[in-house]
Amino acid sequence: MSIVVENLNYVYNPKTAFEKHALIDVNLTVDEGEFLAIIGHTGSGKSTFVQHLNGLIKLQSGKIVVDGIDLTQKKVDYKLLRATVGMVFQYPEYQLFADTVYNDVAFGPKNLKLSSQEIDERVREALNLVGLNFDYVSQKSPFELSGGEKRRVAIAGVIAMRPKILVLDEPTAGLDPSGKNEILNLVTKLRETTVHTVVMINHDMDEVARYATKVAVFDKGSVKFVTTPQKLYLKRDELVQMGLDIPTLAKLKLYLSSKGIEVGEDCLTSEKMTRELEKLAKGGENV
Amino acid sequence: MMEKSVEIIKVTDASYEYAEISGDEQQENKDKKEKQPAENDVAAKAVNGLQNINLSVKEGEFVAIVGHNGSGKSTLAKLLNGLLVPDEGKVEVFGFDTSNSKDVFEVRKRVGMIFQNPDNQMIASIVEDDVAFGPENIGVPQPEIVERVNWALSAVKMQDFAKKTPTKMSGGQKQRVAIAGVLALKPKVIVFDESTAMLDPQGRREVLETAKRLNREENITIILITHFMDEVLDADRVIALDGGKIVMEGTPKEVFADEKKIRSIGLELPIVCDLAHSLFKHGFDLDVNVFDVEKLGDEICQSLSKI
Numbered sequence: 001m002s003i004v005v006e007n008l009n010y011v012y013n014p015k016t017a018f019e020k021h022a023l024i025d026v027n028l029t030v031d032e033g034e035f036l037a038i039i040g041h042t043g044s045g046k047s048t049f050v051q052h053l054n055g056l057i058k059l060q061s062g063k064i065v066v067d068g069i070d071l072t073q074k075k076v077d078y079k080l081l082r083a084t085v086g087m088v089f090q091y092p093e094y095q096l097f098a099d100t101v102y103n104d105v106a107f108g109p110k111n112l113k114l115s116s117q118e119i120d121e122r123v124r125e126a127l128n129l130v131g132l133n134f135d136y137v138s139q140k141s142p143f144e145l146s147g148g149e150k151r152r153v154a155i156a157g158v159i160a161m162r163p164k165i166l167v168l169d170e171p172t173a174g175l176d177p178s179g180k181n182e183i184l185n186l187v188t189k190l191r192e193t194t195v196h197t198v199v200m201i202n203h204d205m206d207e208v209a210r211y212a213t214k215v216a217v218f219d220k221g222s223v224k225f226v227t228t229p230q231k232l233y234l235k236r237d238e239l240v241q242m243g244l245d246i247p248t249l250a251k252l253k254l255y256l257s258s259k260g261i262e263v264g265e266d267c268l269t270s271e272k273m274t275r276e277l278e279k280l281a282k283g284g285e286n287v
Numbered sequence: 288m289m290e291k292s293v294e295i296i297k298v299t300d301a302s303y304e305y306a307e308i309s310g311d312e313q314q315e316n317k318d319k320k321e322k323q324p325a326e327n328d329v330a331a332k333a334v335n336g337l338q339n340i341n342l343s344v345k346e347g348e349f350v351a352i353v354g355h356n357g358s359g360k361s362t363l364a365k366l367l368n369g370l371l372v373p374d375e376g377k378v379e380v381f382g383f384d385t386s387n388s389k390d391v392f393e394v395r396k397r398v399g400m401i402f403q404n405p406d407n408q409m410i411a412s413i414v415e416d417d418v419a420f421g422p423e424n425i426g427v428p429q430p431e432i433v434e435r436v437n438w439a440l441s442a443v444k445m446q447d448f449a450k451k452t453p454t455k456m457s458g459g460q461k462q463r464v465a466i467a468g469v470l471a472l473k474p475k476v477i478v479f480d481e482s483t484a485m486l487d488p489q490g491r492r493e494v495l496e497t498a499k500r501l502n503r504e505e506n507i508t509i510i511l512i513t514h515f516m517d518e519v520l521d522a523d524r525v526i527a528l529d530g531g532k533i534v535m536e537g538t539p540k541e542v543f544a545d546e547k548k549i550r551s552i553g554l555e556l557p558i559v560c561d562l563a564h565s566l567f568k569h570g571f572d573l574d575v576n577v578f579d580v581e582k583l584g585d586e587i588c589q590s591l592s593k594i
Contacts, residue, residue, distance in 0.1 A: 278569055
């Protein structure tokens with residue numbers, strides 16, 4: 001198991017007038033190789049939750065074990081934890097600061113006190129993984145790049161730390177459709193190469209449907225349920241009540257079902273839905 | 288049906304190029320321009336300039352502007368209320384030329400703007416003060432300010448929050464307060480510059496519904512700039528920008544009918560429409576110009592029953 005969370009509670013400003021119970025008895029496990037999408041309304045506790053995963057927020061009560069690192073222990077190796085869990089915040093391009101792309105990506109590895117040869121290797125590898133041409137960008141200022149490119153540089157800075165677990169907080173917010181696809185394809189590629197487990201906060205149900213293997217729904221600080229994207233349609237009413245929605249093609253599945261046409265669950269992308277409907281059409285011919 | 292024939296915004300051959308940082312660089316760039324025009328085109332794209340834009344907006348219209356990052360959408364938005372003035376060409380708003388600095392207040396009174404980040408648009412600690420800020424600044428008498436604030440807050444359905452502080456509100460609620468702040472100036476046009484990009488699905492719905500309602504009920508002209516293709520489906524007209532030029536223009540149906548072109552400028556079809564195209568290519572006999580889940584469902588039912 002990559003991440004195990006048991007009975008996690010978190011209170012902001014405890015014992016003051018501003019006390020807020022942000023997380024209530026959260027239980028969640030993420031297996032190695034999984035792509036977990038976390039969805040939920042603004043203020044549902046998603047960000048508070050993910051900030052626990054690399055120790056940005058200190059555990060108050062409950063238990064968290066991340067890749068074998070037990071955060072309930074008195075002495076937690078936070079350095080190891082943060083090397084294990086790479087965190088990509090919302091609008092990560094706002095965190096770019098160095099004069100060149102190279103120095104920005106190299107900042108993390110430099111802090112690990114690696115040799116300059118190893119740093120160079122990591123920077124090259126990270127830029128290559130995020131699909132940026134090393135020779136073209138490495139000596140540019142990060143601020144000369146487009147929005148999608150800047151975001152990839154920021155992600156490269158996290159990748160250069162070679163994390164096993166990658167946590168992304170709304171990585172596609174504010175990008176145009178091709179920028180969104182770039183980032184999501186990148187995450188998929190990273191899953192196949194260096195990163196084993198991905199946790200992503202995302203509001204877009206169609207993106208969740210396309211990429212995630214598992215979905216956790218947060219509401220008012222607790223996990224309402226955990227399911228797969230393919231089974232979200234079973235929870236439509238609950239989700240709508242929380243101000244959320246189901247993927248567009250899950251809606252279509254439900255509508256078709258109301259007309260007596262049953263398509264399989266694995267139908268949440270255009271290609272998959274086309275395949276499902278072709279099956280039905282061919283079945284029809286045989287009859 | 289409201290008559291949509293009065294032209295209120297007219298953009299004629301407008302071009303805009305962002306200035307380079309230093310004088311030296313600018314000179315360098317000019318040198319480059321003479322030597323390598325092709326490379327300079329790429330540079331122009333990167334800085335979101337605009338080239339020879341012609342555009343006419345009629346009163347009461349709902350116009351959506353789409354385009355990839357850096358295509359010039361926001362630059363165009365800023366031209367419409369005189370935040371930027373074109374280098375070449377002309378922008379006229381209700382007959383006022385935006386390059387005429389003494390008319391700029393007349394322009395901004397009529398064209399309000401909502402930006403992306405709700406937190407950057409709040410200036411007061413209480414909602415009603417925030418909404419009153421605009422009218423106070425243009426010298427509206429006190430009793431009328433109160434009237435306008437109340438009206439504006441109820442128009443965005445935030446009247447219950449008048450005495451509350453914006454810090455505790457959701458992104459969608461904050462954006463609605465920002466819209467009320469613009470409404471209090473009684474604008475004729477509101478430009479939404481990616482105003483839903485930072486919101487969760489419910490916030491997006493709230494803002495979009497507010498825009499549609501203001502268009503329908505108050506006859507306010509809406510110009511909606513967005514990355515979400517599903518937000519443009521109810522627009523009267525969609526304009527697609529690429530490399531600082533208008534490359535597509537028409538009703539949502541007309542624009543999304545050209546799947547190839549949409550993709551070539553870095554955009555996508557709304558998922559329902561995308562599926563319809565995919566089914567059509569696989570031999571299903573159906574109308575590809577559908578944007579609505581139920582309509583596509585009906586098309587699929589019919590298509591299957593024909594087999």
